Amino acid sequence: MTDGKRMWGGRFRAETDARVQAFTSSWRFDRRLWPYDIAGSIAHARMLAACGIITLQEGETLVAGLERVREELAQGTFPFRQEYEDIHMNIEVRLTELVGPVGGKLHTARSRNDQVATDMHMYIMDECRAIQEGIVVLQGVLLDKAEKELDTVMPGYTHLQRAQPILYSHYLLAYFEMLARDYERFADCYGRANRLPLGAGALAGTTFPIDRQSVAQELGFAEVYRNSIDAVSDRDFVIEFLAAAAITMLHLSRLCEELIIWCSQEFGFLEMDDSFATGSSIMPQKKNPDVAELVRGKTGRVYGSLISLLTTMKGLPLAYHTDMQEDKQCTFDAVDTLRDCLHLVAGMMDTVQVRRERMAAAVEEDFSNATDLADYLVRQGLPFREAHAVVGRLVLDCLAQGKRLGDLSNEEWQAASPLLGEDARQAIDPRQCVAKRCSEGGTSPAMVAQALAVARQSLAKRWPDDKEN
Numbered sequence: 042m043t044d045g046k047r048m049w050g051g052r053f054r055a056e057t058d059a060r061v062q063a064f065t066s067s068w069r070f071d072r073r074l075w076p077y078d079i080a081g082s083i084a085h086a087r088m089l090a091a092c093g094i095i096t097l098q099e100g101e102t103l104v105a106g107l108e109r110v111r112e113e114l115a116q117g118t119f120p121f122r123q124e125y126e127d128i129h130m131n132i133e134v135r136l137t138e139l140v141g142p143v144g145g146k147l148h149t150a151r152s153r154n155d156q157v158a159t160d161m162h163m164y165i166m167d168e169c170r171a172i173q174e175g176i177v178v179l180q181g182v183l184l185d186k187a188e189k190e191l192d193t194v195m196p197g198y199t200h201l202q203r204a205q206p207i208l209y210s211h212y213l214l215a216y217f218e219m220l221a222r223d224y225e226r227f228a229d230c231y232g233r234a235n236r237l238p239l240g241a242g243a244l245a246g247t248t249f250p251i252d253r254q255s256v257a258q259e260l261g262f263a264e265v266y267r268n269s270i271d272a273v274s275d276r277d278f279v280i281e282f283l284a285a286a287a288i289t290m291l292h293l294s295r296l297c298e299e300l301i302i303w304c305s306q307e308f309g310f311l312e313m314d315d316s317f318a319t320g321s322s323i324m325p326q327k328k329n330p331d332v333a334e335l336v337r338g339k340t341g342r343v344y345g346s347l348i349s350l351l352t353t354m355k356g357l358p359l360a361y362h363t364d365m366q367e368d369k370q371c372t373f374d375a376v377d378t379l380r381d382c383l384h385l386v387a388g389m390m391d392t393v394q395v396r397r398e399r400m401a402a403a404v405e406e407d408f409s410n411a412t413d414l415a416d417y418l419v420r421q422g423l424p425f426r427e428a429h430a431v432v433g434r435l436v437l438d439c440l441a442q443g444k445r446l447g448d449l450s451n452e453e454w455q456a457a458s459p460l461l462g463e464d465a466r467q468a469i470d471p472r473q474c475v476a477k478r479c480s481e482g483g484t485s486p487a488m489v490a491q492a493l494a495v496a497r498q499s500l501a502k503r504w505p506d507d508k509e510n
């Protein structure tokens with residue numbers, strides 16, 4: 042069975058070098074999988090008994106023992122031992138200590154290869170749900186804020202140059218949409234992870250008459266892997282999870298970058314709440330957006346996790362290799378990072394102060410109404426390209442004179458184009474510019490109010506019960 046120390050010690054004459062033991066050991070990090078490992082083992086033991094591979098009595102002893110081990114793990118009294126590589130072996134050894142030699146029957150018709158894959162599947166599925174919850178909370182904050190800012194006009198940017206006026210609510214809803222896609226990506230990931238590897242054995246299946254469907258049912262899996270080699274070799278579901286995490290972080294990093302810029306004195310559109318800002322150890326006047334900077338910075342870490350696992354899996358022959366043990370730390374780190382970031386960004390967005398007067402002043406003093414003046418000319422019958430040229434020349438004149446479009450006299454307007462009537466003044470008022478963008482998905486208050494209602498509905502459908510989507 043074991044040589045006293047090593048579960049696989051039978052065919053070995055020499056002791057394992059201490060450096061090898063330390064190097065190959067993973068329990069310090071894979072212990073996080075214990076709830077799944079216990080649940081998987083209990084389902085496996087029940088199935089072994091139900092299929093007559095072990096006796097019913099033995100099955101009961103194993104399940105009772107595993108429940109005691111679960112209790113110890115939950116209480117923090119479980120004796121982890123360095124000499125047993127991973128969480129799976131640590132649990133099995135402890136089980137055998139508690140129930141005697143029958144503990145050695147648990148691993149019948151099972152390999153750590155299908156065992157660890159099963160644990161990872163359950164872990165990833167749970168984390169998909171947890172992250173979806175975090176996404177929904179942040180979406181809720183964005184919605185609440187968007188509802189309050191239906192009147193707040195600000196410059197919209199392209200190339201970080203003033204482009205056209207927008208509603209701040211419209212901007213917030215853009216992030217709502219991005220997060221809605223993130224939510225769906227985690228739902229997709231959940232769907233593909235929802236497949237049980239257990240029963241694949243080391244790679245080829247097993248000689249025992251097992252019942253994989255009953256294990257899948259007990260553990261709540263929708264189906265079982267059809268191919269035993271694929272079952273133990275697949276880490277696509279982890280990679281997909283990390284890809285979804287990386288994209289979500291990308292979105293958070295864009296939001297945070299804007300917060301950082303907008304909190305600068307140069308923009309001053311937003312002000313970080315004191316509770317979400319930090320100071321400088323040398324410059325007494327500083328209020329730094331550290332949370333936003335850290336989220337932006339941690340995005341790199343999560344990308345790193347994705348690239349790390351993609352690279353680990355690249356070119357790996359079938360089936361299991363110990364390389365795959367490297368799927369854990371990067372995944373755990375990405376999970377912790379993303380969960381924290383979603384939480385912190387929700388708090389930050391909830392508390393950040395909107396400096397409406399600064400936003401309003403900004404749209405008054407720029408040329409972001411130039412498109413609207415061109416659109417006005419188009420409505421008077423001028424082809425858009427010509428209108429564009431007329432307004433472009435007017436902007437040039439204004440720049441030379443230090444004026445804005447609205448500062449030009451009627452005569453100057455008429456000189457540029459006889460089609461430019463007095464009523465064009467109204468058309469270039471920033472609030473008008475916003476109000477008139479009422480095409481579907483546009484920034485007009487009417488469209489944004491509609492979008493808000495749709496967003497509210499979609500969120501209510503998801504939260505808190507929508508576990509299917």
Ligand code: ARG
Nearest residue numbers: 067127153154157363365366
């Ligand atoms: N600790 C291992 C992992 O995380 C468990 C599977 C080990 N299997 C093996 N044949 N060495 O991947």
